[in-house]
Amino acid sequence: MFNIVEVFNRSVTVELVSESIFKQDEEFEVFINGQKSLCTDRNVLTVAGLLPDTKYVIRIGDCEKEFVTEHESVLLDVRKFGAKGDGITSDTAAIQAAIACCPKAGTVYLPAGDYLSAALFLKSDMTLFIDEGARILGDTDRNHYPVLPGMTMTTDEKGEYNLGTWEGNPLDMFASLITAIDAENLNIIGPGTIDGNAQNSDWWVKPKVKRCAWRPNDIFLSRCRNVRLQNIKVMNSPCWTVHPYYCEDISFLNLYINNPSDSPNTDGLDPESCRNVLVLGTVISVGDDCMAIKSGKYYMSLKHHKVTEDVYIRNCRFERGHGSVTVGSEAAGGVRNVRVSKCVFDGTDRGLRIKTRRGRGERSVLDDILFENIIMDGVHMPFTVNMFYFCDPDGHSDYVQNQNPAPVDEMTPSIGTIAGRNIECTGVSACMLCGVGLPESPIGRLSFENIRLSFLPEGERVPETPVMMDNFDKMSGRSIYAKNVRELVLKNVEIKGSADDAPELINVEKSELTDVKYMN
Secondary structure, rough: OOOEEEEEEOOOOEOOOOOOOOEEEEEEEEOOOOOOEEEEEEEEEEEEOOOOEEEEEEEEOOOEEEEEEOHHHHEEEEEOOOOOOOEEEEOOOHHHHHHHOOOOOOOEEEEEEEEEOOOOEEOOOOEEOOOOOEEEEEEOHHHHHHEEEEEEEEOOOOOEEEEEEOEEEOOOOOOEEEEEEEOOEEEEEEOOOOEEHHHHOOOOOOOOEEEOOEOOOOOOEEEOOOEEOOOOOEEEEOOOOOEEEEOOOEEEOOOOEEEEOOOOOOOOOEEOOEEEEEEEEEEEEEEOEHHHEEEEEEHHHHHHOOOEEEEEEEEEEEEEEOEEEEEOOOOOEEEEEEEEEEEEOOOOOOEEEOOOOOOOOOOOEEEEEEEEEEEEOOEEEEEEEOOOOOOOOOOHHHHHHOOEEEEOOOOOOOEEEEEEEEEEEEEOOOOEEEEOOOOOOOEEEEEEEEEEEEEEOOOHOEEEOOOOOOOOOEEEOOOEEEEEEEEEEEEEEEEOOOOOOOEEEEHHHHHEEEEEEEOO
């Protein structure tokens, strides 16, 4: 069985109904109108090369389903607008002209070639189609990129208009290679590539120094609705790679996001203050968190509050990176209802990673976050929750790092329920679970059920600090450390090869440990 997830004008994405995680044990064939279209083992797959306004029958095994591709009013080839696609000539103006001329339900088409470009601005009711062998290649001169001002007062001086953003604050930033502002009904489809080309520019040189404006993303979507990205490769980003910002109803299907492991702050996919986010069949390997779910810092929460909620991540693979799926730390607006399921975490530093700190504010409520049916292989620290994260200029200050209870006020964040179930972890090195709450605002509930975990042999483990806070010792082979937690629930947990034989619990108000087995 399979479900048709999304139909585009020239492609379709489907998802198998299966208990398997990310992929099948064996490859299978996919037929379109009786003809073999592809062979794959992936649970989420995209069939490209279709025609608009056309009825198709897709068959996988014994299951068949009909669909009709979406209407397309016109296909505009950027080469007819003067684009060269030679990787040398600037094609920015030619591609932007095609976008400007594109009518409702039209498609801007990039055939095979390397299209050197600075920032491109997409609009509503269009499709950007980057074909096989086509690559949008980022211009290496930052002077060729316009700046998006952080905040501009409205003419009546009654409000403010936000464009640029940097690490949760409304600050000037360079426009991204692909930028969309207030767009609706927008599609970006592959199987081509969006390459920020940052390794050949100076974006990664002194990355925390502002030069005219802050670094851009590969893809920046601001206040957009009904946006779908499908079957594209996104790589070598100057900063966060794909950044949806104050968006609703957005889908990321069969993306491949890749940055060098040592590239600075190149998170893979960072939905910030977004609602109804779907991530399916996506593979991410980057230099920071693979996914980081955010909702801004205190000012944006106070003046432009929007919770990030209803985030569904399924049948994905996250490789390398500091965290597989992270919540925070710029989450002053709150995050709720996150579901991560049937994913593979491979070789990341942390698996589930929650991070916040004093100063995020009382609206920073991180709650109802569930990871289930996950395979973690070589993840150093599968579960970490940290309320002393030492980010921002004042991150090492006494206010943020003091271990004594502080007054609970409008600047105090909180964490509700964080849960994991049906998870297998192999090759763990530092710890299984490390959760550190604030003494004045303990973590609400940590619940882990049906967990199978094995550590690397002692000689292969490297001590590491599981949570980024001051004066916290490195760990190696530690099972469970929980401090300042209201409720800790562990059910049917099997731990092999740890250096300890019991959890260490400090200021945990209630603990329920059922069938927790140490096998050392």
